[in-house]
Amino acid sequence: MALVTQYTHFPKELLSATAETLHTLFSNPTLFHLSGKHKEPLFISVLLHGNETTGFLALQKLLLKYSQQQQQLPRSLSFFLGNTEAASLEVRRLEGQPDYNRTWPGTELAETNETQIMQEIVDIMRKKNIFASIDVHNNTGLNPHYACVNKLDNQFLQLANLFGRLVVYFTRPKGVQSGAFAEICPAVTLECGKPGQQHGVDHAFEYLNSCLHLSQLSDHPVLSQDIAVYHTVAQVKVNEDINFSFEDPQTDLLLDKDLERMNFTEISAGTQFGSIYINNKIPLTAKNEKGQIVTENFFSIIDNTLQITKNTMPSMLTLDERVIRQDCFCYLMEKLKL
Ligand SMILES: [Zn+2]
Numbered sequence: 001m002a003l004v005t006q007y008t009h010f011p012k013e014l015l016s017a018t019a020e021t022l023h024t025l026f027s028n029p030t031l032f033h034l035s036g037k038h039k040e041p042l043f044i045s046v047l048l049h050g051n052e053t054t055g056f057l058a059l060q061k062l063l064l065k066y067s068q069q070q071q072q073l074p075r076s077l078s079f080f081l082g083n084t085e086a087a088s089l090e091v092r093r094l095e096g097q098p099d100y101n102r103t104w105p106g107t108e109l110a111e112t113n114e115t116q117i118m119q120e121i122v123d124i125m126r127k128k129n130i131f132a133s134i135d136v137h138n139n140t141g142l143n144p145h146y147a148c149v150n151k152l153d154n155q156f157l158q159l160a161n162l163f164g165r166l167v168v169y170f171t172r173p174k175g176v177q178s179g180a181f182a183e184i185c186p187a188v189t190l191e192c193g194k195p196g197q198q199h200g201v202d203h204a205f206e207y208l209n210s211c212l213h214l215s216q217l218s219d220h221p222v223l224s225q226d227i228a229v230y231h232t233v234a235q236v237k238v239n240e241d242i243n244f245s246f247e248d249p250q251t252d253l254l255l256d257k258d259l260e261r262m263n264f265t266e267i268s269a270g271t272q273f274g275s276i277y278i279n280n281k282i283p284l285t286a287k288n289e290k291g292q293i294v295t296e297n298f299f300s301i302i303d304n305t306l307q308i309t310k311n312t313m314p315s316m317l318t319l320d321e322r323v324i325r326q327d328c329f330c331y332l333m334e335k336l337k338l
Contacts, residue, residue, distance in 0.1 A: 003117045005030045015064050019053040023088035029117050031080050036073030040131040042211055044079045045177055048100040050086025054192040055136025058204035074213050107175025126184050133181035134188055136204055138195040141260040141318035148189040150179040155186040155217040161227050163190055163207050170232040172289045186217055230333035234286040234294055237328050242283040246319055252278040260317045273306040
């Protein structure tokens, strides 16, 4: 029995819904297929994280444009509305739900209803001869807009470069949407800054519309002056037994409030991250893409300050303590020579 509800039209209410009210229209995972001039569909997923609304608003703007002008889509468009239940409560996911961007084929999580649904979506899109896949997200810290790829392939980099100069290449975590689709077509994840910013919606909308107009993706390499590709070399978490704060000095680890300004900035060895008020054990754990612990390759404690020990570039640093606990503290990256 199919787990995913599929439609070939959408109700006009979709054009005026908000991410919070969407759940009243579509309470189950829902996949839409709209036909256009080129038959191989562009696939877009939004709201895999319920509080990351930019992708939904950009998609809505795209649907509005073509329905108002009664214009045929230049290419068929399939789209998936992800965790509408979490969106109704403006959270990433509900307690007890898995992360909807860790349950796609290739996941290391045990099989659940969600992993079956995501497998089914990939199977359906493969049969439709999918052209390319775009998964739209937001993040919490001060980060520029960038696209992520899971394969260093010219077509993937061309697709990513259409969004902007900055590209991140990663192979972990597993079970992400773009990692699953990378097996069947060029695929990207877009990171559109913080939610609630109109320029993020406009940028994502322009990008989606450009992708709909592509007749093909070039196999040629992107000119090196037009692209900067960074590879994630470590994911950093604060150890669970550590209390941390950006404000309160009565804590184990007092983090610097300027940290998020370092996102996508090359920082040099000796850059301080905060002060330590407990024993001299590094309060963070850094893991490389193989899952090996590499904390001491990147951090040390000198005179009670937590310092970085080699030149690197952080991303996803945020001042949101809940996100640091639920997701991670930051990623560390290195520039790739293509
Ligand atoms: Zn996200």
